[in-house]
Amino acid sequence: MALSLSKFLTPIALFCFYALQSRAATVTYNFNVSWVYANPDGAHVRPVIGINGQWPLPTIIAMKGDRVIVNVQNSLGNESTSVHFHGIFMNGTNEMDGPTGVTQCEIAPGSSFTYNFTIDQPGTYWYHSHTRSQYPDGFRGPLIVYDPDSPFKGHYDDEVVLTFSDWYHDSMHTLLAKFISVANPTGAEPVPKSSLINDTQNIKVPVQAGKTYLIRMINVGAFAGQYVWFEGHTMRIVEVDGVYTSPADADMLYITAAQRYSVLITMRNDTNSNFPFVTHMDEDLFDTVPQDLNPNATGWLVYNESKELRPASMIENYDPYDDFFLIPEDGEALYSSVDHSITLNLTMDNLGDGANYAFFNDVTYVAPKVPTLYTALSTGGNATNPVVYGENTNSFVLQKGDVVQIILNNQDPGKHPFHLHGHTFQTVVRSEDEEGDYVTDVAMPSVPMRRDTVMVRPNGNLVIMFRADNPGIWLFHCHIEWHVASGLMATMVEAPLDLQKIISIPENHWQACRDSNIPTQGNAAGNTVNVLDLSGAPTSPSPLPAGFTARGIVALVFSVISAFLGLAAIAWYGAAPLSAAELEATRQKIETETAGIR
Numbered sequence: 001m002a003l004s005l006s007k008f009l010t011p012i013a014l015f016c017f018y019a020l021q022s023r024a025a026t027v028t029y030n031f032n033v034s035w036v037y038a039n040p041d042g043a044h045v046r047p048v049i050g051i052n053g054q055w056p057l058p059t060i061i062a063m064k065g066d067r068v069i070v071n072v073q074n075s076l077g078n079e080s081t082s083v084h085f086h087g088i089f090m091n092g093t094n095e096m097d098g099p100t101g102v103t104q105c106e107i108a109p110g111s112s113f114t115y116n117f118t119i120d121q122p123g124t125y126w127y128h129s130h131t132r133s134q135y136p137d138g139f140r141g142p143l144i145v146y147d148p149d150s151p152f153k154g155h156y157d158d159e160v161v162l163t164f165s166d167w168y169h170d171s172m173h174t175l176l177a178k179f180i181s182v183a184n185p186t187g188a189e190p191v192p193k194s195s196l197i198n199d200t201q202n203i204k205v206p207v208q209a210g211k212t213y214l215i216r217m218i219n220v221g222a223f224a225g226q227y228v229w230f231e232g233h234t235m236r237i238v239e240v241d242g243v244y245t246s247p248a249d250a251d252m253l254y255i256t257a258a259q260r261y262s263v264l265i266t267m268r269n270d271t272n273s274n275f276p277f278v279t280h281m282d283e284d285l286f287d288t289v290p291q292d293l294n295p296n297a298t299g300w301l302v303y304n305e306s307k308e309l310r311p312a313s314m315i316e317n318y319d320p321y322d323d324f325f326l327i328p329e330d331g332e333a334l335y336s337s338v339d340h341s342i343t344l345n346l347t348m349d350n351l352g353d354g355a356n357y358a359f360f361n362d363v364t365y366v367a368p369k370v371p372t373l374y375t376a377l378s379t380g381g382n383a384t385n386p387v388v389y390g391e392n393t394n395s396f397v398l399q400k401g402d403v404v405q406i407i408l409n410n411q412d413p414g415k416h417p418f419h420l421h422g423h424t425f426q427t428v429v430r431s432e433d434e435e436g437d438y439v440t441d442v443a444m445p446s447v448p449m450r451r452d453t454v455m456v457r458p459n460g461n462l463v464i465m466f467r468a469d470n471p472g473i474w475l476f477h478c479h480i481e482w483h484v485a486s487g488l489m490a491t492m493v494e495a496p497l498d499l500q501k502i503i504s505i506p507e508n509h510w511q512a513c514r515d516s517n518i519p520t521q522g523n524a525a526g527n528t529v530n531v532l533d534l535s536g537a538p539t540s541p542s543p544l545p546a547g548f549t550a551r552g553i554v555a556l557v558f559s560v561i562s563a564f565l566g567l568a569a570i571a572w573y574g575a576a577p578l579s580a581a582e583l584e585a586t587r588q589k590i591e592t593e594t595a596g597i598r
């Protein structure tokens, strides 16, 4: 119902509509996922992943306390998929979290899958594919949870949702093959072609003089952090990643991939001019900046349609608000003690296939044969033994109720935005650039900033804390999608014995596994007899022989490149790109099938 209503009602009107309803409504979305064509930057038509034949994707809208049901039909034809609801805690419904190989099997082409969960947290979220680095092909959209008890209720007149995104012209299938390759031994990430606001460019946001707007901003991009500013207006930050903050004024923000900010902006009192707002991709992330790359996307606050839309001014310095200093509105104090401390050292290096990978403590993530949740559910008392999850999942078993600390030492010269599924976390230490590994006795704020995605600086460190109060299998990973692909993930196995008592897997989830021939019992190797025997578990390529450098790799491995290409073909079996004719046929089929719905 919300899907069709949202076409006609402004968010505020929807809010009022929901406010009249009983608290625990059920909102249902039917997502028929398929390829469609789009040209959001006006420079290149390409296939993107649409829903019900449309792209950009619909916004999922719910009221705090609602049950959300998303019925997914995979009509892509050539790729499997899944949906993650970024930032939603999924407390008691870990099986609905979405990452394949972790809490579910892939949804194969032709298969369907139902996500069914309640949302008991307000704020600004998003949903995206969590399969095979697929979401930058367009499978991402906003998820907004309204709150009848918001501390900022009455402080604004209307609201606006803005998504920001880097954009590529090639598909992820093509880009990933080039990225994780012997021909790219330094691991240079593909550089975006352009930048989008609400999946387009030059967007006009109509505003009324003197009114205050809640502007919800979501970076749904694959890679680039975005500097954001509104000329002639101050932003008042009131929410980050679903956590209300004490209001904090900012002239500029830096929003990493996957982060969200809600800000209040009060409009000026006259209607004599319109004002540009700008997102600027953080070019520090790019190994090379092409001459023709426009790192900016511009929109306008339109006070008066008859006035000009003047170009944005040039900016010399980028000096964004430091989110470390935000204070959660609920005043939650720093945890007084830590029960379980985990240290993760982040590095990037080559493996024996010559490609570049990312590592935590010298281990790069490789998905297990059996999704980790299913291993936790099928290994009895051994579910508390990290061995059963396989070495390459980087699994850490957490005890229920423990205060867990993750110390992240970034031994890489890049910036990395880290996301923890199932939780927000206190950000208690974040070093400046080049400060090296964490040392003890660093002062911590008495009321630390909380969010679900935070950036660690180049060759710096980060310390976060959270309470293990949500039994489940929760990924901790960099949200630069290239680094997900190169293995920068760890797995938090939280209270697995409790999980065994509270989770029951719906039949349609098991069916998805059968459709993809994925085993659902036993350890990471699919061994059900001796679950401590991990022989046959998926592993990464072997390390390079000692003394090899990235430069030497190219010469060495090109001699076996044909073998490598053979392997790549196997890895992508069933994922070959559709021909133009196939795409057109798919598009027409969906047009016909969804004509009645739309």
Ligand SMILES: [Cu+2]
Pocket: 415, 416, 417, 478, 479, 480, 483, 488
């Ligand atoms: Cu990263």
